[in-house]
Amino acid sequence: MDMSDATRLEPTTPRGVVRHHEPMAKHVSWRAGGKARVFFRPADLADLQAFLASQPAGEPVLFVGLGSNLLVRDGGFDGTVVFTHHALTGIEAAPPLGPKLIFIAGAGVPAPHLARFVARHAGAGAEWMAGVPGTVGGALAMNAGCYGGETWNHVVSVRTIDRRGVLRTRTAEDYEIGYRHVAARGGVTEWFVGGTFAFDPGDEAEALARMKALLVKRVATQPLSQPNAGSVFRNPPGDHAARLIEACGLKGYAFGGAQVSNRHSNFIVNRGCATAADIEAVIEHVQATVKRMTGVDLVREVRIVGEKGGANG
Numbered sequence: 001m002d003m004s005d006a007t008r009l010e011p012t013t014p015r016g017v018v019r020h021h022e023p024m025a026k027h028v029s030w031r032a033g034g035k036a037r038v039f040f041r042p043a044d045l046a047d048l049q050a051f052l053a054s055q056p057a058g059e060p061v062l063f064v065g066l067g068s069n070l071l072v073r074d075g076g077f078d079g080t081v082v083f084t085h086h087a088l089t090g091i092e093a094a095p096p097l098g099p100k101l102i103f104i105a106g107a108g109v110p111a112p113h114l115a116r117f118v119a120r121h122a123g124a125g126a127e128w129m130a131g132v133p134g135t136v137g138g139a140l141a142m143n144a145g146c147y148g149g150e151t152w153n154h155v156v157s158v159r160t161i162d163r164r165g166v167l168r169t170r171t172a173e174d175y176e177i178g179y180r181h182v183a184a185r186g187g188v189t190e191w192f193v194g195g196t197f198a199f200d201p202g203d204e205a206e207a208l209a210r211m212k213a214l215l216v217k218r219v220a221t222q223p224l225s226q227p228n229a230g231s232v233f234r235n236p237p238g239d240h241a242a243r244l245i246e247a248c249g250l251k252g253y254a255f256g257g258a259q260v261s262n263r264h265s266n267f268i269v270n271r272g273c274a275t276a277a278d279i280e281a282v283i284e285h286v287q288a289t290v291k292r293m294t295g296v297d298l299v300r301e302v303r304i305v306g307e308k309g310g311a312n313g
Contacts, residue, residue: 073305
């Protein structure tokens, strides 16, 4: 269903932050990579609409939240990067839908913030989101999940924006949704600017306690003290990427400043001086070795964009 709730806005001068040749290493959790030709953080949704309406039709556009699932190659991104974090924010409780509690969140809201908001408003089932190192928009874009939960299991509807700045409300029927995969039917190009989510009623204290236990587990099992992008590969059906990587003797494998984590084999860490090329080389080596030794094709969760080569701009 295509429900447009706004018309194209006339271009205006952006009220948000615009910068040129912005180092993306400052904005991605790997702390590596090249520059974006244009950096834009909108003042609000209307500002984003007007900005997109002003862009040439062929301008490459990349939406980024916390940059936790992204590698920008050293040659940089020759286009516009729209940052939703600190921009498309806001969470609210909406009227219940039958037995479900309903919550609305902007794409720039960190997923852990939504988890805590749901718990503190007597909701249950969002606790796993406390372990997602990204925003609501990123979680919607990849059907993020952990500890048994998945984003689109809770989606009532989403709000999107297209290249002309037109807003639409869509439902799950408009997407092909799978494990760490979301694709718009018909190949339309739109980005998530918010979502409406449904959760079961619950007890605040119990939900916060479950959240705390999951975070303790996360700290104990993940290399949170080193720059990383979370899980690099999807788990193959019936198996775990980390088990396969470790079974192939790749735990601790390093190239340049990048290394397969000694704490969790499905994480690649920046040891402090990694380039994007170092990280990509480790990703490719892991994929090739696991394929050669086990026959399994590991599929990346992380997105790689931009041009190879030295820093641009």
